[in-house]
Amino acid sequence: MSEPIIVARGNGYEGCTAFDGYRVLAEPLPTRDARVFDRPDGRPGVTYASHSIKLAKREGGYHERDLFILLEHGGGRRVIRFSPCYDNGAAEAALLALPEAVLYSILYGIATGAEQADRFARDQTSRDYASAFIEGRLRKSRPRQGRRYVTIEPAAAHA
Numbered sequence: 001m002s003e004p005i006i007v008a009r010g011n012g013y014e015g016c017t018a019f020d021g022y023r024v025l026a027e028p029l030p031t032r033d034a035r036v037f038d039r040p041d042g043r044p045g046v047t048y049a050s051h052s053i054k055l056a057k058r059e060g061g062y063h064e065r066d067l068f069i070l071l072e073h074g075g076g077r078r079v080i081r082f083s084p085c086y087d088n089g090a091a092e093a094a095l096l097a098l099p100e101a102v103l104y105s106i107l108y109g110i111a112t113g114a115e116q117a118d119r120f121a122r123d124q125t126s127r128d129y130a131s132a133f134i135e136g137r138l139r140k141s142r143p144r145q146g147r148r149y150v151t152i153e154p155a156a157a158h159a
Helices: 090-097 100-134
Strands: 006-010 022-026 052-058 067-073 076-082 138-140 150-152
Touching: 006 100, 022 067, 022 090, 052 100, 067 100, 076 100, 090 100, 100 138, 100 150
Parallel strands: none
Antiparallel strands: 006 076, 022 052, 052 067, 067 076, 138 150
């Protein structure tokens, strides 16, 4: 089974524990005003003021090389895991050496891609279960140790 990309979610209100257990390595563009980018031609700039992003590591649990993006925006908090290759920390060191705006942009791009992939996967799973239910292809397991599993029978096997 694959590991999730978005490993924690939270509402961002007082008492939210989504970011607990993470050690922040970098917080590029920490102020809202720093996340507003002016255009050179004088037109209105682009703002990312609503998205706070931090690069972090987990205190125990995951592999040492795993890095995490702590993303906070109007939709709450997300912890996004990404694993650089085994390079003895070279990728982490390179990320930390980048200018703040570049690091913010890279982390924002990874986080946005992860959220879009997560949304797509949830929508597709919902459609798969709905069509399997309509076609009578959902199967429930017998209770074992207080757990039941629901599986989708392949369409070819069902016909």
